[in-house]
Amino acid sequence: MSLLNETLSKIQPLDPDLLAKAQQKLDNKTKPLGALGRLEEFARRYAAISNSLEPSTWKKVIFTFAADHGVVAEGVSAFPKEVTVQMVYNFLQGGAGVNVLANHVRAEVLVVDVGVDHDFGDTPGLIAKKVARGTRNFAKGPAMTREEAVAALEVGIELANGCRADGVAMVGTGEMGIGNTTPSAAIIAALSGRPVAEVTHRGTGINDQSLANKIRVIEEGLAVNRPDPHDPLDVLAKVGGLEIAGIAGLILGCAANRIPVVVDGFISTAGALIAAEFNPLVKEYLFAAHQSVEIGHRFMLDRLGAAPILDLQLRLGEGTGAALAMGLIEAGVKILKEMATFEEAGVAEGEH
Ligand SMILES: O=C(O)c1ccc[n+]([C@@H]2O[C@H](COP(=O)([O-])O)[C@@H](O)[C@H]2O)c1
Numbered sequence: 001m002s003l004l005n006e007t008l009s010k011i012q013p014l015d016p017d018l019l020a021k022a023q024q025k026l027d028n029k030t031k032p033l034g035a036l037g038r039l040e041e042f043a044r045r046y047a048a049i050s051n052s053l054e055p056s057t058w059k060k061v062i063f064t065f066a067a068d069h070g071v072v073a074e075g076v077s078a079f080p081k082e083v084t085v086q087m088v089y090n091f092l093q094g095g096a097g098v099n100v101l102a103n104h105v106r107a108e109v110l111v112v113d114v115g116v117d118h119d120f121g122d123t124p125g126l127i128a129k130k131v132a133r134g135t136r137n138f139a140k141g142p143a144m145t146r147e148e149a150v151a152a153l154e155v156g157i158e159l160a161n162g163c164r165a166d167g168v169a170m171v172g173t174g175e176m177g178i179g180n181t182t183p184s185a186a187i188i189a190a191l192s193g194r195p196v197a198e199v200t201h202r203g204t205g206i207n208d209q210s211l212a213n214k215i216r217v218i219e220e221g222l223a224v225n226r227p228d229p230h231d232p233l234d235v236l237a238k239v240g241g242l243e244i245a246g247i248a249g250l251i252l253g254c255a256a257n258r259i260p261v262v263v264d265g266f267i268s269t270a271g272a273l274i275a276a277e278f279n280p281l282v283k284e285y286l287f288a289a290h291q292s293v294e295i296g297h298r299f300m301l302d303r304l305g306a307a308p309i310l311d312l313q314l315r316l317g318e319g320t321g322a323a324l325a326m327g328l329i330e331a332g333v334k335i336l337k338e339m340a341t342f343e344e345a346g347v348a349e350g351e352h
């Protein structure tokens with residue numbers, strides 16, 4: 001069996017008994033029932049995912065997948081494609097937004113080249129998993145072959161399997177790829193059938209004229225490729241991206257290994273959508289970090305049935321929102337593990 005199929009068949013639903021036990025444990029803490037709101041949901045779900053009522057949050061890793069996009073030739077981004085490579089070096093030097101915010105929550109950033117159009121040689125610190133030097137222009141034909149899409153999915157799966165072996169407790173997704181809001185919008189349009197104009201936005205900050213062009217390019221790409229909405233691999237290969245595939249694989253791999261996975265913004269959520277089309281059970285293993293400024297993001301989150309943890313008007317990507325949300329999820333887990341019970345503290349219980 002292929003690694004992808006093996007991973008898909010390993011994913012199990014969460015144990016309702018464990019969810020109930022975690023909530024019971026939270027209900028014995030010195031607070032009115034439910035008074036810690038969504039922190040209780042984070043703790044309950046994290047415990048059930050990790051299969052423990054005392055789950056660790058010690059090792060936190062954010063994978064930032066970098067890749068290029070042929071569709072950039074159509075003028076869909078405010079920045080030149082060289083920025084993808086330049087930002088990879090910035091991540092490795094620790095100077096990017098995600099480095100700062102990951103440090104803030106004591107998470108490690110691991111940078112993965114899954115498809116950058118650049119020869120990095122043996123750059124220290126870079127996880128070299130290049131599948132291709134970027135995708136092809138999906139306005140003219142398929143972005144990838146099915147084989148390339150599977151290879152990139154399996155990069156993500158292997159990283160998740162490595163996390164299991166390394167005792168990583170919580171994973172965050174992130175990405176860097178000039179042009180990648182275009183395939184992300186194409187994916188939600190293809191899967192949902194919504195008009196492209198409803199799900200397409202300004203990415204790095206394009207003007208009105210470029211936005212109209214971006215919408216036209218995506219419409220053309222969907223018309224040329226006719227991705228089958230019932231075949232996630234077809235959608236991913238025809239109008240997706242290599243980093244989006246890596247993220248989808250990472251999410252599938254985390255679900256298969258029972259590792260909670262925190263999904264960043266618009267592009268990461270496109271990866272989560274593909275993962276959930278492959279196996280809807282992955283929805284139980286993911287946390288939606290935040291609500292991105294990109295207008296199509298809420299349709300993605302609705303499809304996943306996921307409520308975003310934060311709404312900070314972020315639109316940077318990289319894993320920045322995931323880093324911040326990891327801090328709050330960890331806070332919830334600390335409540336489960338560290339807060340005193342009514343009995344321990346000698347506090348009188350109310351009526352419930
Ligand atoms: O995460 C988000 O919601 C998000 C929203 C807009 C832009 N981005 C980042 O900006 C880049 C893509 O923007 P664009 O305009 O080049 O498609 C890519 O590197 C993403 O990390 C990220």
Ligand SMILES: Cc1cc2nc[nH]c2cc1C
Pocket residue numbers: 079083087175176177204316317318
């Ligand atoms: C500078 C810059 C940093 C980024 N990080 C993620 N996407 C980005 C896009 C740009 C343009």
